[in-house]
Amino acid sequence: KNEVEQSPQNLTAQEGEFITINCSYSVGISALHWLQQHPGGGIVSLFMLSSGKKKHGRLIATINIQEKHSSLHITASHPRDSAVYICAVSDGGNEKLTFGTGTRLTIIP
Amino acid sequence: NAGVMQNPRHLVRRRGQEARLRCSPMKGHSHVYWYRQLPEEGLKFMVYLQKENIIDESGMPKERFSAEFPKEGPSILRIQQVVRGDSAAYFCASSPQRDFRQYFGPGTRLTVL
Numbered sequence: 001k002n003e004v005e006q007s008p009q010n011l012t013a014q015e016g017e018f019i020t021i022n023c024s025y026s027v028g029i030s031a032l033h034w035l036q037q038h039p040g041g042g043i044v045s046l047f048m049l050s051s052g053k054k055k056h057g058r059l060i061a062t063i064n065i066q067e068k069h070s071s072l073h074i075t076a077s078h079p080r081d082s083a084v085y086i087c088a089v090s091d092g093g094n095e096k097l098t099f100g101t102g103t104r105l106t107i108i109p
Numbered sequence: 110n111a112g113v114m115q116n117p118r119h120l121v122r123r124r125g126q127e128a129r130l131r132c133s134p135m136k137g138h139s140h141v142y143w144y145r146q147l148p149e150e151g152l153k154f155m156v157y158l159q160k161e162n163i164i165d166e167s168g169m170p171k172e173r174f175s176a177e178f179p180k181e182g183p184s185i186l187r188i189q190q191v192v193r194g195d196s197a198a199y200f201c202a203s204s205p206q207r208d209f210r211q212y213f214g215p216g217t218r219l220t221v222l
Contacts, residue, residue: 043213
Protein backbone atom coordinates (compact mmCIF):
# COMPACT_ATOMS: atom_id res chain seq x y z
CA LYS A 1 0.00 0.00 0.00
CA ASN A 2 1.35 3.43 -0.96
CA GLU A 3 1.90 5.94 1.82
CA VAL A 4 0.05 8.57 -0.22
CA GLU A 5 -3.08 7.68 -2.15
CA GLN A 6 -4.92 9.96 -4.54
CA SER A 7 -8.32 9.71 -6.15
CA PRO A 8 -9.48 9.77 -8.78
CA GLN A 9 -6.57 8.80 -11.04
CA ASN A 10 -8.22 10.47 -14.01
CA LEU A 11 -10.91 13.12 -14.11
CA THR A 12 -12.59 14.70 -17.10
CA ALA A 13 -15.02 17.56 -16.60
CA GLN A 14 -16.75 20.33 -18.51
CA GLU A 15 -15.51 23.88 -18.28
CA GLY A 16 -17.06 25.64 -15.32
CA GLU A 17 -17.53 22.55 -13.16
CA PHE A 18 -16.39 22.37 -9.53
CA ILE A 19 -13.49 19.93 -9.20
CA THR A 20 -12.43 17.94 -6.15
CA ILE A 21 -9.28 15.81 -5.93
CA ASN A 22 -8.68 13.75 -2.80
CA CYS A 23 -5.52 12.66 -1.02
CA SER A 24 -5.14 10.25 1.90
CA TYR A 25 -1.92 9.44 3.69
CA SER A 26 -0.92 6.80 6.19
CA VAL A 27 2.18 8.29 7.83
CA GLY A 28 2.87 11.11 10.26
CA ILE A 29 3.55 14.33 8.42
CA SER A 30 4.72 17.84 9.08
CA ALA A 31 3.04 19.27 5.99
CA LEU A 32 1.09 18.33 2.90
CA HIS A 33 1.85 19.79 -0.52
CA TRP A 34 -0.25 20.12 -3.64
CA LEU A 35 1.70 20.35 -6.89
CA GLN A 36 0.67 20.90 -10.48
CA GLN A 37 2.55 19.26 -13.33
CA HIS A 38 1.89 20.82 -16.71
CA PRO A 39 1.68 18.82 -19.94
CA GLY A 40 5.17 20.09 -20.74
CA GLY A 41 6.45 18.49 -17.55
CA GLY A 42 7.16 21.51 -15.35
CA ILE A 43 6.13 21.30 -11.70
CA VAL A 44 4.61 24.17 -9.74
CA SER A 45 4.02 24.16 -6.00
CA LEU A 46 0.42 25.22 -5.37
CA PHE A 47 0.01 24.85 -1.62
CA MET A 48 1.87 23.75 1.46
CA LEU A 49 -0.38 23.27 4.47
CA SER A 50 -0.29 21.62 7.86
CA SER A 51 -3.78 22.48 9.10
CA GLY A 52 -7.06 24.03 8.06
CA LYS A 53 -7.60 25.57 4.68
CA LYS A 54 -5.77 27.74 2.15
CA LYS A 55 -7.14 29.59 -0.87
CA HIS A 56 -5.38 31.03 -3.89
CA GLY A 57 -7.57 32.37 -6.65
CA ARG A 58 -9.88 29.58 -7.79
CA LEU A 59 -7.93 26.93 -5.90
CA ILE A 60 -8.75 25.80 -2.36
CA ALA A 61 -6.85 23.21 -0.34
CA THR A 62 -8.06 21.69 2.91
CA ILE A 63 -6.54 19.21 5.30
CA ASN A 64 -7.96 17.12 8.14
CA ILE A 65 -5.04 15.95 10.28
CA GLN A 66 -7.14 13.56 12.40
CA GLU A 67 -8.52 11.79 9.34
CA LYS A 68 -5.21 12.06 7.40
CA HIS A 69 -7.01 13.45 4.41
CA SER A 70 -6.70 16.46 2.16
CA SER A 71 -8.72 17.82 -0.74
CA LEU A 72 -7.89 20.16 -3.57
CA HIS A 73 -10.83 22.06 -5.04
CA ILE A 74 -10.96 24.07 -8.24
CA THR A 75 -13.90 26.40 -8.72
CA ALA A 76 -15.11 27.52 -12.16
CA SER A 77 -12.72 25.13 -13.89
CA HIS A 78 -11.10 26.18 -17.15
CA PRO A 79 -9.28 24.23 -19.89
CA ARG A 80 -5.99 25.80 -18.75
CA ASP A 81 -6.44 23.91 -15.46
CA SER A 82 -5.80 20.68 -17.39
CA ALA A 83 -2.73 19.14 -15.79
CA VAL A 84 -1.63 16.41 -13.40
CA TYR A 85 -2.22 17.34 -9.76
CA ILE A 86 0.09 15.67 -7.28
CA CYS A 87 -0.27 15.35 -3.53
CA ALA A 88 2.93 14.99 -1.51
CA VAL A 89 3.77 14.83 2.18
CA SER A 90 6.86 15.86 4.10
CA ASP A 91 7.85 14.01 7.21
CA GLY A 92 9.19 16.64 9.56
CA GLY A 93 12.66 15.20 9.43
CA ASN A 94 14.53 16.22 6.35
CA GLU A 95 11.37 17.43 4.63
CA LYS A 96 11.89 15.12 1.68
CA LEU A 97 8.63 14.66 -0.18
CA THR A 98 6.72 11.41 -0.64
CA PHE A 99 4.40 11.68 -3.61
CA GLY A 100 1.06 10.30 -4.65
CA THR A 101 0.71 8.99 -8.18
CA GLY A 102 -1.17 12.05 -9.34
CA THR A 103 -4.60 12.88 -10.75
CA ARG A 104 -4.78 13.67 -14.44
CA LEU A 105 -7.40 16.41 -14.90
CA THR A 106 -8.83 17.29 -18.29
CA ILE A 107 -11.24 20.20 -18.63
CA ILE A 108 -13.25 20.21 -21.84
CA PRO A 109 -14.34 23.56 -23.27
CA ASN B 110 14.84 36.50 -8.83
CA ALA B 111 15.39 33.70 -11.29
CA GLY B 112 13.75 30.40 -10.53
CA VAL B 113 15.47 27.06 -10.08
CA MET B 114 17.55 26.32 -13.15
CA GLN B 115 18.46 22.91 -14.47
CA ASN B 116 20.66 22.03 -17.38
CA PRO B 117 20.71 20.46 -19.73
CA ARG B 118 16.98 20.22 -20.30
CA HIS B 119 17.43 17.16 -22.47
CA LEU B 120 20.35 14.76 -22.37
CA VAL B 121 20.95 11.73 -24.55
CA ARG B 122 23.55 9.18 -23.56
CA ARG B 123 24.55 5.74 -24.80
CA ARG B 124 24.73 2.84 -22.40
CA GLY B 125 27.93 2.97 -20.38
CA GLN B 126 28.46 6.72 -20.65
CA GLU B 127 28.30 9.20 -17.81
CA ALA B 128 25.50 11.71 -17.26
CA ARG B 129 25.95 14.95 -15.32
CA LEU B 130 22.85 16.91 -14.38
CA ARG B 131 23.15 20.40 -12.94
CA CYS B 132 20.84 22.32 -10.66
CA SER B 133 21.21 25.97 -9.67
CA PRO B 134 18.88 26.74 -6.77
CA MET B 135 17.05 29.99 -6.35
CA LYS B 136 19.10 32.82 -4.90
CA GLY B 137 19.29 32.51 -1.14
CA HIS B 138 18.26 28.84 -1.12
CA SER B 139 20.73 26.50 0.52
CA HIS B 140 18.60 23.32 0.52
CA VAL B 141 18.47 21.19 -2.63
CA TYR B 142 16.43 18.06 -3.29
CA TRP B 143 16.70 15.72 -6.28
CA TYR B 144 13.70 13.67 -7.44
CA ARG B 145 13.30 11.18 -10.27
CA GLN B 146 10.21 10.50 -12.36
CA LEU B 147 10.39 7.27 -14.31
CA PRO B 148 8.16 6.98 -17.40
CA GLU B 149 4.53 6.53 -16.41
CA GLU B 150 5.48 6.52 -12.71
CA GLY B 151 5.28 9.00 -9.86
CA LEU B 152 8.03 11.16 -8.48
CA LYS B 153 10.49 9.57 -6.06
CA PHE B 154 12.93 11.23 -3.67
CA MET B 155 16.60 10.62 -4.36
CA VAL B 156 18.80 12.88 -2.24
CA TYR B 157 18.72 15.98 -0.03
CA LEU B 158 21.74 18.25 0.20
CA GLN B 159 22.78 21.43 1.88
CA LYS B 160 25.90 23.35 0.95
CA GLU B 161 28.83 20.90 1.03
CA ASN B 162 26.79 18.27 2.88
CA ILE B 163 24.66 15.29 1.92
CA ILE B 164 21.87 15.21 4.49
CA ASP B 165 19.79 12.26 3.27
CA GLU B 166 20.64 9.97 0.36
CA SER B 167 18.22 7.19 1.25
CA GLY B 168 16.57 7.33 -2.19
CA MET B 169 19.76 7.05 -4.20
CA PRO B 170 20.58 3.74 -5.90
CA LYS B 171 23.54 2.21 -4.13
CA GLU B 172 25.78 2.13 -7.18
CA ARG B 173 26.60 4.49 -10.03
CA PHE B 174 24.72 7.49 -8.60
CA SER B 175 26.30 10.35 -6.67
CA ALA B 176 25.39 13.93 -5.81
CA GLU B 177 27.17 16.98 -4.56
CA PHE B 178 26.40 20.59 -3.71
CA PRO B 179 29.68 22.46 -3.45
CA LYS B 180 30.24 25.74 -1.65
CA GLU B 181 30.36 27.49 -5.00
CA GLY B 182 28.43 26.47 -8.09
CA PRO B 183 25.45 24.27 -8.85
CA SER B 184 24.42 20.98 -7.37
CA ILE B 185 25.45 18.05 -9.56
CA LEU B 186 23.74 14.68 -9.91
CA ARG B 187 26.14 12.26 -11.54
CA ILE B 188 25.19 8.92 -13.05
CA GLN B 189 28.06 6.68 -14.11
CA GLN B 190 27.78 3.89 -16.68
CA VAL B 191 24.18 4.71 -17.52
CA VAL B 192 21.72 1.94 -18.37
CA ARG B 193 18.39 2.11 -20.20
CA GLY B 194 16.53 1.98 -16.87
CA ASP B 195 18.06 5.35 -15.93
CA SER B 196 15.95 7.04 -18.61
CA ALA B 197 13.70 9.39 -16.67
CA ALA B 198 12.99 13.01 -15.84
CA TYR B 199 15.18 14.29 -13.03
CA PHE B 200 13.88 17.26 -11.09
CA CYS B 201 15.62 19.33 -8.50
CA ALA B 202 13.89 21.55 -6.00
CA SER B 203 15.25 24.15 -3.63
CA SER B 204 14.09 25.89 -0.49
CA PRO B 205 15.55 28.56 1.78
CA GLN B 206 15.09 26.52 4.91
CA ARG B 207 14.07 23.07 6.04
CA ASP B 208 10.34 23.41 6.66
CA PHE B 209 9.49 25.60 3.70
CA ARG B 210 7.81 25.22 0.34
CA GLN B 211 10.06 23.66 -2.30
CA TYR B 212 10.46 25.31 -5.69
CA PHE B 213 11.00 22.98 -8.61
CA GLY B 214 13.24 23.32 -11.62
CA PRO B 215 12.03 22.45 -15.15
CA GLY B 216 13.70 19.05 -15.04
CA THR B 217 16.30 17.24 -17.12
CA ARG B 218 15.00 14.50 -19.37
CA LEU B 219 17.62 11.79 -19.69
CA THR B 220 17.34 9.30 -22.51
CA VAL B 221 19.71 6.33 -22.58
CA LEU B 222 20.06 4.67 -25.96
